[in-house]
Amino acid sequence: MTDTTDKIDYSKTLYLPQTEFPMRAGLPKKEPELVERWQQMDLYKKLRASAAGRPKYVLHDGPPYANGNIHIGHALNKILKDVITRSFQMRGYDSNYVPGWDCHGLPIEWKIEEAYRAKGRNKDEVPINEFRKECREFAQNWIDVQTGEFKRLGIEGDFEKPYTTMNFHAEARIAGELLKIARSGQLYRGSKPIMWSVVERTALAEAEVEYQDYESDTIWVKFPVMAGSDQLADASVVIWTTTPWTIPGNRAIAYSPRISYGLYEVTAAENDFGPQAGEKLVFADALAEESFVKAKLQFNRLQDVPAEVLGAITCAHPLKGFGGGYEFDVPLLAGDHVTDDAGTGFVHTAPGHGVEDFEAWMDNARDLESRGISFAIPFTVDDGGFYTKDAPGFGPDREGGAARVIDDKGKKGDANDAVIKALIAANNLFARGRLKHTYPHSWRSKKPVIFRNTPQWFVYMDKDLGDDTTLRSRALKAIDETRFVPAAGQRRLRAMIESRPDWVLSRQRAWGVPICVFADEDGKVLLDEAVNDRIIEAFEAEGADAWFADGARERFLGSRAGEPWKQVTDILDVWFDSGSTHSFVLEDRPDLKWPADVYLEGSDQHRGWFHSSLLESCATRGRAPYDAVVTHGFTMAEDGRKMSKSLGNQVFPQDIMSQSGADILRLWVMNTDYWEDQRLGKTIIQTNVDSYRKIRNTLRWMLGTLAHDTGEDVALADMPELERLMLHRLAELDKVVRKGYDDFDFKRVVRTLTDFANIELSAFYFDIRKDALYCDAPSSTRRKSALYVIRKLFDCLVTWLAPMLVFTMEEAWLLRYPEADSVHLEQFPDIPAEWLAPELEAKWQKVRDVRYVVTGALEVERREKRIGSSLEAAPVVYINDPELVAAVKDTDFAEVCITSGIVVEEGEGPSDAFRLDDVANVAVVPARATGRKCERSWRLTDDVGSDPDYPDVSARDAAALRELGIKPAA
Template identity: 80%
Template sequence: MTDTVEKLDYSTTLYLPQTDFPMRAGLPQKEPEIVARWQKMGLYKKLRASAAGREKFVLHDGPPYANGNIHIGHALNKILKDVITRSFQMRGYDSNYVPGWDCHGLPIEWKIEEKYREKGKNKDEVPVNEFRQECRDFAAGWIKIQSEEFKRLGIEGDFENPYTTMNFHAEARIAGELMKIAKSGQLYRGSKPIMWSVVERTALAEAEVEYADVESDMIWVKFPVAKGPEGLRDAFVVIWTTTPWTIPGNRAIAYSSRYAYGLYEVTSAENDFGPQPGEKLVFAKRLADESAAKAMVTFTFLRDVKADELAAITCSHPLHGLGGGYHFDVPLLDGDHVTDDAGTGFVHTAPSHGREDFDAWTDKARELEARGISSAIPFPVDDAGFFTVDAPGFGPDAEGGAGRVIDDKGKKGDANERVIKALIARHALFARGRLKHSYPHSWRSKKPVIFRNTPQWFVYMDKELGDGTTLRSRSLSAIDATRFVPAAGQNRLRAMIENRPDWVLSRQRAWGVPIAIFADEEGEILVDEAVNARILDAFEKEGADAWFAEGAKERFLGNDHDHARWHQVRDILDVWFDSGSTHVFTLEDRPDLKWPADVYLEGSDQHRGWFHSSLLESCATRGRAPYNAVVTHGFTMDEKGEKMSKSKGNVVSPQDIMKDAGADILRLWVMTTDYWEDQRLGKAIIQTNIDAYRKLRNTIRWMLGTLAHDKGEEFAYADLPDLEKLMLHRLAELDRMVRDGYDAFDFKRIARALIDFANVELSAFYFDIRKDTLYCDAPSSLRRRAALFVIRKIFDCLVTWLAPMLPFTTEEAWLSRNPGAESVHLEQFAAVSSEWRNDALVARWHKIREVRKVVTGALEIERKDKRIGSSLEAAPVVYVADPELLKALEGEDFADICITSAITIEPSEGPADAFRLDEVAKVSVVPSLAEGRKCARSWRITTDVGSDPDYPDVSARDAAALREWAALR
C-alpha cells in the first residue's frame, strides 16, 4: 500500500451530506428577503400567467376592517386562506386570491370625530363630504399598513389591485344592488322597534350586537282592572319586567290561554310600598307563590280565572293621569310568546320597545280598532336616549327635564328610577329587585343598546317575490345547497335565518354608501330607471359623495318629477350590506374571478355577519347564495383557554411571533391546530411548534445534503430494492391523503401526517437504514443509486406538499435544490405514479418491521447497560417461530435493516431467557457482539476487514468503494 493511501483521511472518501441550507433557519431575517424577492420577480403575475386557461378556483376574501394593525385573528384567517388558494393553485387550478377591505362605518367615523374633539371642532359644522374624505383617507392609510403586514405573513395575492368597499365602482354597485331590491318591492320604510345604540346614535343589526351580563332593575307592576267580568273589576293584573323605563310605552298586557290563572287576595304584607291586605290580584297559578315571596306578602287563593275572562278584561295604565297622559285602555291579548317559567304569567307589552311586543300589538290592530282602542305606536324615547313627549311626566316638560335611559357614554341614566318612583307614588308597584342577565351591547362601543321604535328602511323577509318564494325561503334553500365545514355551521346559519326579523338597512351616520333612493311622505319609493342611471353614473365617476353634494336632489331628479313630493333619503346603508355585496363588484365584475365563489372562509361569528348578509343580498337579487362552500374557524385564546385581553396582558401578537420566531412558525401553529374550534396560543405552544419545525427542517436539510451527490438517474419501478418500493408506496398513500385533506380543508391531518412521516418513517427508519449505503457504497452501487432516486422523489413530494403551509422554508429549500428555478410556488404537486401502490409489499414489510422492533428493543437494553455503544457492535441471533414472519424475511439483508454488523436468523422459539415483546409473538432475540474488526471507514465490525491488502483496515465493501473513489478522482 502506498504512503498516500496509508495517510488517507477516510472521512473525505465518504459521500456525506453537503448543503448550504442552514440548520438554523433564521426565519425573522430570511423571510423578509424572500418577500422582497417575490415582489421583485412579480411572483403574483407569474402565478396568474402560469395558470392561464385552467379551471378557476375562487376563495372570496371576507373584508377585514381598515382601522388598525392586524391581530392574531387576522393572521389565523389570512393564513388559512393563503393555504387554500396555494394548494389549489399547485393542483392544476387558476386559484387567484384578491384581498379586500371593509372601509365604511362607525369605527372610522369615531376616529375622525375624536380628532375633531381634540381640536375643538364640531363634526356637524364640517361639510359632509369634507368629513367623508377624511374617513376615506384614514381607511386608505390602514389598507396600506395591513397589506404589508399580510405580505409579511407570506400571503400571496393581488395586493396591487385589491377590492375595497369605498372604491367608486364598488360604491356604485352597492347602490345599484339596493336599487334592484327596491325595484322588486322588497324594500320598505317601516316603524319598528329596532336595536338602537344611544352612544353611536344609529340603528344596529343583529350582526352588530353581542351579549354581556348586566345587573338590571326588575319590577312587578299592578295594572288596575277597569272593565271585565264580575268579581274581577276591583282586582289588579300584575306584570314583571327588567326594563322599568319601558312602562310609559306600555299599551297592552299579554297572557296565554295555555296556562291556568287564578285570583288571589293579599292576607298579610311586610312591605312599605307594595300590595296591602285585601287587595285582589291575578297571576298564573304556577307563579303566584313565587311572586308573593318577592313582595313579602301572603296570598289566599279565591278562584280560577278562565281564558275567556282574561280576554274580556281592559286595564287602566298604572301611570294614569301622570303629566296629563296615559288615559287610554290597556287590553289583554292572548300571545304565543308568553311563558310561565318566570314572572307572573302576564307580559308587559310595549310595542315601541320589543319585537314580540310589536308583533303581538300589530297582529291585533284591527281587533283593537274595532274595540275603540287606538293601535298607534308611540315614540317614547329619542335617538339620544331621552324620553319624548310620548312619555308624559318623564319627557322634556317633566320636572327636571327629560329622563334618560342611557347616556352618550353608555352609562345608565335616571329613567328607571324616575319610573319606579312614579309607580310607588301611585301605589302601582307590587315588588322590585335586581337581576343579573344577558343583555345586548354594541360590539363596536361595547355599550348597552335599547330597543326603540323608529322609522327605518327594511327588507322584507317574508314577502312573496312573484315566484312562490320569499327571501327567507330562498335563503333557507340556499343554505341546504351549500357545503359547510364544519357541518355544524349549516344548522347555526339556518336557525338564524329561520328566526331573524326583517333586515333593517338604514343607519343614521355619514360615512358609508347612502340609501340612494327618493321617497315620499308615505314611504313610496320612486322607481325610475333614468333617475337611477344618473345616480349610478355619478357614483362611478365621483363616488357616493355625489349623493351628498350640493344640488344632488335636483341633479338626479331632473325635470321629470315633483321635487316637493320626493325626498332624498339621507340615511346610509348598514355596512353589512356593503360587505354582503362584495360578491357583485368583485366576483362578477373581475374577469380573473368567477361567480359564485367556491368557498367563503371566516370566523364562526360571521354566521351572523358576512356569511349572513352575503346570503341575504345574493338571494334577494340572484335567488341563490354567492358561495358553494362555507368554512369557519374558531377564536384564539391564551394558553389557559381564556380570551386574550390587553388588560390581562395575555395578548399574543403575530408581529411579535414573526420577530422572534418567523412567520412559518406561526403558520405551522395554524396548520397543526384544530382551527374549526377555538384554539390556544402562548409561549409554550409556540415553542412546541419551533421544536417540530426544527425536526422537519433537519429532515429537509439532510435530503438536500444527500441529494448533492444525486446525478438525476431515473429507475424503472421493477428495478428498485423492496425498501425503496416501500417508500414509494408511502408517497402514493400520502399523495392521496394530502390531496383529499386539502379538498376537505383538513390541514391538521396533512401537517400531522407529513411531520410524522418525516420524523418517524424517514429520519428514524428509512434514512437511518440507508445512511451506511448512501455514505459508504461506491457510486456504482445499485442500492445507493436507487436510494438517491427515491430520496429525490420524497424531496419533491414533501416540499411541494408543504409549500402552501410553509411558503418561506419550502421556497428556500426548493431554490437550494434547484438554483435555476424561479419559485416552488410556480410548481405543481410532484407527480406520483399509480404503479407505486403495492399493498402486498406493505403487508410483507409490516411483518419485517415487527421482527425489527424486537431486535431494536433488545439492543436498546444492551446500549442502556453499556454492553454496546452502537448497534454496529452487535450481531444478534433472532429466533422466529412464525413461518409467515420467516417467509417475510427471505431475501432481505436483515442486518442492514436492523443497522447491525451481522445478524443470524434461527427458525425456532429461542431460549427461555431471550428478549421478547408481548406484542410480537413467536419472536425472540439473544444479543451478542459482532465478530471481527471495526472497519476504519464505515465502522462496521466484520470478519473481512483487511481482506484487501491495499486497504488493510477496511472491509471488502469499503475497499471496493475506495478503489472506485480513487479512479473517479
C-alpha cells in the first residue's frame, strides 16, 4: 500500500474485509444458477470419477410415487438422503445416490380411469395394453416434473439414469423374483378373507390400510339351539356383531372354555321386537346384564352352562327359511380369540369375512367333517360389494336386485338394513344399536374396506423352507441384525412381522407386473424353467405388456400349450415391486452394491417399503437387503395439527424455495428432531432464516478477511495461545461432526457448528482478533497466525456444512477458490492430532469466565452512556481465585476484553464493584482509559505520537505504516 497525499487516509491503510459475498443471500435467484452450473459441468459425473476406487457407501432410495408435484414430506425425505450421501462422499467413500420411482398401481390407474369417465369412455372396452401405455406415459410425465423439483432442492444423484419400477429390465427382474419364490414352494393360491376395497375393486395388504373412526350398526342375534342338549332345547345362543351384513356368511359360533356361561330367562320385556317373557337365552355371565338392559328386558339366571355342553350343541341359522337357504346346522367351536370384554361372550363366525373366523373354522375342519357338516366357505359378496347367490334372499334373486355392503363412493349400502329386517321377521334379533370405533380404511381412497373371501395368491410366512427356517423366522433374525435409527423402529417392525398373516401378493387391476405364472384348477403352479425363461426374455425386451399381448399363453407355454394350464391375470401388489428394487438396483448396477448400507424413509414404511423389502429379500436371499434403517416422522402445521387443504395450513416446498430459498428449507430439516413428527410454518421458517443469516455473516467476514491472506503457514509452536486454542476447537469439532454424520444426528452437527460460529468465533475470537487483523503489520506473527487459523476455520466450516447447505457453501467456496470446480468434490479436512490441546481449553475457559464479567460491566457503562465503545475503557478487575488470576495474567487481557487498558488485582474488590452470580470471585470496577486516541486503530494509548513521522497514531500502528510503505504526512 502507498499513499502520497498530504494527509493520510488511515482507512485505506487497514486490512478491512473485502468480499463479493453479499450480506443479502438472494437464494431464490442464486440457487437456480448453481443448479444450472452443476448441470453444465456434470457435477454428478465428476463426483463419480473423483470417488473411483473408494469403498462404496450406498443409501438405497425408497421410490416415491410418480403421480403429482412433490410435497413437504418429499422435501424432508430427499434432503435427509442427500445429506447422508454427500457426507459420506466427503469422508472418503464412493457414495452414489440413484433416485427411483414407483410407477405401477392403483393411483395412476385411477387417474387414467377418471380421464376416461370424463370423455365417456369405458375402460373395459379399451385394449389392456393401450390402457397400460397411457398409465406409463402418465407416470413418466410426473417423473420428469419431480426430477426438476428434486434438483431445485439441491439433490445430487443419477437423475439421467434413475431406476423406475416400470422400466422393462425392472419389470423382468420383478417377475424373476416372483418366479424364484414360486420355485421355492413359497407361493400358493388360497381362499382366505382378505381386506378388499370396493371403491378400488382390489385386494389390499395391511400396509395399504389405515384405521379411522367409523360408526357401525351393531346387532345382537339369536341362534336357536337345535340339538345336543336337553337343558338347552328351547334356548337360543346370542351373538353380537358390528357387521350385520356378514350374517348370511355365518357358519359357526365360537365360545371360550375359560369363560363362565349361564342360561337366562326373560321375565318381562319392554320392546318393539326381540325376546319376550319366557324365552331362554345363553350369555357369558360377565356380559348378560349389560345386554339385557340394552334390550329393555328383565331376567333371571337359571343355571350354569358348562363348556362341554356348548361344544356338543348345534344351532339353527337365524335366517333359516329365508330366501330358500340357511337350512344348515351351525356348530359351536372353541376359540382362543373369544373374550368376555364386550358383546355376549359368543363370537359370530363367518369364515369368509374375518381372519380369526377363518382360522377357527379351518382348525375345526376335520371335526366338522366327522359331524357331517360341510366346511366349504361361501363367497357371499362380490368385488363390487354386492351379495352373490351364496347369500340367498339378498343376492341376485332378491326383488329389486342384490343388496350392497358399500357402494362405489365408499358409502354404506343397504345390506345391513336388509339383514336386520330379515332377522326381525324371523324373530331372531335380540337388540340393535350403533357404535363408533376404529375401522380399516384404504390408505389411498380413505374409504372403509370389507373382509371378503376370494381366491388370492399368497406367500407362506410359516412354511419350512428346507433349512429349518421360515420366512417369518428369517425376517425376525434379520431385524435383530439390523441397526435402527431411532432404535424404537426395531421393536415396531418386529411386532409387525411376529403377528402378520401370510403375504397377499395379488391385486385385481391392470397396471403393474403380472403374477406371471400358470396354474391348474387346484392352484398348483407350473414349474418349468423353459417357460420361465421365455417369460423373462420377453419382459426384458417388451416389458410386462408381453403377458397381456394376444397369443401370450401359447407363446410362453410353447409345446405345453395343449395342457390345461391357466394363465393368471392378477397383478402383483406394488409393495412387491418396490420390495424387489434391491435386486435390479443394488445387485444389477456395478456402481452400487448389495446389501445397502442404509434405507431411509418415513415411519409409516415399517409397514410399507422396509417391510416388503425385508420379506422379499428374506424369501429369496435369506437376509435383509439393508444393514441399517433410518426413519423420519411427518411434518405437521405450526400449531401441531395435521396439514390439510381444508384447514389451509399446508406448507409447500415450492413456496419456501421461491420466497426464501432451498437452503432455508434444508436448514429447517437439519434443525429438526426429524425422527419425530416435526412442525413447519411462517414463524419456524423465519427462525431458520435468522439462523441462516448468522451463519452467512460469519462466512462473509471470513471471506472478507481472507482477501488479504497470502497463504503463508505458521508453525504451531510459533502461534499465540488464542490461535492454538481455535485449532484445538477445530480438532474437537472434527470428531463431533464426523460422529454426528455417522449417527445421522444432523441436528447435533448443525447446532454445534452454528453455536461455534456465533459464540466462539463471531462473539469471541473474531472480536478479539479484528484489531490485529486490521492493524498489525504484514510481518506480524500474530496477524499471520490469525489468518492461518481463519483459513483453516473457513475450510472446515464450509466443507462440514456443505452436505447440508449445498448452495451457500458452494457460493462461498467458489469465491474463496475461484479455480475450484465445486466444494462438493472436496473432502472433509484432515485434522492433525497435534492440534488437540485440552490444557489450553481448560485455561481459556477460565479466561472467558473472567472476560464475561468484564463485558457485563462494560455493557452497563455503555447503556449509561459513560463510554461509547469498549476501547474507551480501562477497568480494574479483582479476582479472588489463584487459578483465575494465573490464567488471566498469562494473557494480554486488555486485548482479550477489547479495552485500551486493564488492571488485574488479586482480592475481593470493593463492595460496589460489578459482579455476576454466574462467575464467583470476580469483581470489576469500570474506569476510562487514559492517553490519546490512535487515529488508525482507535485505541487510547500513552504512546500515540511517540514516532515523530506519524504523530497521531500509536507506536504499533506507526511501525505498521512504515512497513506498508505509507509515507508520513507532509
